[in-house]
Amino acid sequence: xxxxxxxESLSLDGYFTDARNDMGWxxxxxxxxxxxxxxxxxxQGGGALVFGRVTYEMMASFWPTPAAAQAMxxxxxxxxxxxxxxxxxxxxxxxxxxTRLIKAHPVTAMRALKAEPxxxxxxxxxxxxxxxxxxxxxxxEFQFVYVPVVLGAGRTxxxxxxxxTTLRLLGQRAFRNGKxxxxxxxxx
Amino acid sequence: xxxxxxxESLSLDGYFTDARNDMGWxxxxxxxxxxxxxxxxxxQGGGALVFGRVTYEMMASFWPTPAAAQAMxxxxxxxxxxxxxxxxxxxxxxxxxxTRLIKAHPVTAMRALKAEPxxxxxxxxxxxxxxxxxxxxxxxEFQFVYVPVVLGAGRTxxxxxxxxTTLRLLGQRAFRNGKxxxxxxxxx
Numbered sequence: 521x522x523x524x525x526x527x528e529s530l531s532l533d534g535y536f537t538d539a540r541n542d543m544g545w546x547x548x549x550x551x552x553x554x555x556x557x558x559x560x561x562x563x564q565g566g567g568a569l570v571f572g573r574v575t576y577e578m579m580a581s582f583w584p585t586p587a588a589a590q591a592m593x594x595x596x597x598x599x600x601x602x603x604x605x606x607x608x609x610x611x612x613x614x615x616x617x618x619t620r621l622i623k624a625h626p627v628t629a630m631r632a633l634k635a636e637p638x639x640x641x642x643x644x645x646x647x648x649x650x651x652x653x654x655x656x657x658x659x660x661e662f663q664f665v666y667v668p669v670v671l672g673a674g675r676t677x678x679x680x681x682x683x684x685t686t687l688r689l690l691g692q693r694a695f696r697n698g699k700x701x702x703x704x705x706x707x708x
Numbered sequence: 709x710x711x712x713x714x715x716e717s718l719s720l721d722g723y724f725t726d727a728r729n730d731m732g733w734x735x736x737x738x739x740x741x742x743x744x745x746x747x748x749x750x751x752q753g754g755g756a757l758v759f760g761r762v763t764y765e766m767m768a769s770f771w772p773t774p775a776a777a778q779a780m781x782x783x784x785x786x787x788x789x790x791x792x793x794x795x796x797x798x799x800x801x802x803x804x805x806x807t808r809l810i811k812a813h814p815v816t817a818m819r820a821l822k823a824e825p826x827x828x829x830x831x832x833x834x835x836x837x838x839x840x841x842x843x844x845x846x847x848x849e850f851q852f853v854y855v856p857v858v859l860g861a862g863r864t865x866x867x868x869x870x871x872x873t874t875l876r877l878l879g880q881r882a883f884r885n886g887k888x889x890x891x892x893x894x895x896x
C-alpha cells in the first residue's frame with residue numbers, strides 16, 4: 521500500500537495561503553543552502569504530487585516558467601518532471617507535464633489510488649483536499665514547515681475540519697532561515 | 709524600558725482556542741517532566757501577566773481552583789501569585805489575586821506601562837490584545853508552543869492583523885510530548 525503525506529509551508533498563524541491566495545511568501549529563505557538541500561532532497565524522493573484545482577493552477581502557472589527555472593532550477597525540474605494528480609470536477613484538461621486529472625470524489629479516488637501500485641504520494645497546499653482526505657483518515661504523515669511570518673488572514677489546510685485530530689511528532693529540524701520543520705503521524 | 713512578550717500555545721493550524729473558546733487541549737503533555745520544568749521555569753521568570761478580558765476570565769476561573777492546585781501545583785501557585793494586568797472596558801472589577809484592571813485603550817496604556825519601571829510583561833492567549841499590540845509594534849518577542857493537535861477552527865492570536873509581519877527565529881526546542889517551541893523577534 522503506498523502512502524499519502526501532506527507537505528505544507530505554514531505561516532506561524534497556520535495559513536498556507538495569504539488572503540489573496542498567494543503562496544509566494546513561503547519561498548522566503550530559499551537561499552539558505554541547508555534548506556535548499558532539504559527541499560531538493562524532498563522533491564527527489566520521486567513521489568507523485570497531489571493537488572486540488574486551486575493549488576494546481578497556481579503551481580502550474582509558476583513552475584514551468586523561465587522565472588522558476590532561474591530562481592530554483594533543481595526544484596523546478598523536479599516539480600515539472602514528477603507525476604502529478606489533480607482532483608477537480610471543473611477542469612476539462614490539465615496540461616502541466618505529467619498530470620493525471622481525476623474527476624471522481626477525492627476520498628473514493630484516493631482509497632483506490634493507495635491500493636494501486638505506484639510511488640508514494642504527497643499533497644502540497646490544497647486545503648480542501650487535505651481537509652477531506654485527513655478527515656477520512658487517509659493521510660499517513662503530515663509535514664509542516666513553519667515560515668517565520670505572520671499573515672493575519674488566509675486559508676488553513678484544515679478548513680472545515682470539525683473534529684480535533686491529535687498527532688504524534690516524529691521528528692523536527694530548525695533551519696538558519698528561521699523555518700521550523702515538524703513531521704507528524706496521525707494518532708497520539 | 710521593560711519588555712513585552714507574547715506566549716501562546718497554538719494548534720498546528722494556528723489557533724490558541726478551539727471553536728468553543730476552550731484552551732484546555734493545550735495542557736496535553738503536561739506530564740512530560742522536561743516540559744513541566746520548562747513551563748515552571750517560564751512562570752518563575754517573575755514577570756507580569758497581561759490579558760484581554762476573555763482569556764482573563766477563563767484563567768481566573770481555573771487557576772485559583774483546587775483542581776488547578778492538584779493538577780499543576782507549581783504553575784498554579786505562580787499564576788495566582790504573579791502580578792496581572794487585564795485590559796477591559798466592560799469589567800468593573802477583577803478579583804483574581806494581584807490583578808490591575810486597565811480601562812484605557814491597550815495601545816496607549818501599554819506604551820505608558822513599558823515606560824514605567826517594573827517587571828517584564830507576558831501576554832498569554834488574548835488574541836484581540838495581541839493583534840492590537842503587535843500591530844502597534846509594541847511586542848518585543850513572540851514565543852509559540854506548537855501543540856501536536858489540529859483543531860480545524862478557533863481563534864488565532866493575530867485575527868484582524870491586516871498586514872504581513874516577518875519575524876526572526878531566536879531559538880527553538882522540541883519536547884518528548886511532541887510540542888515544538890519557537891522564540892521569535894519582530895523584523896527579518
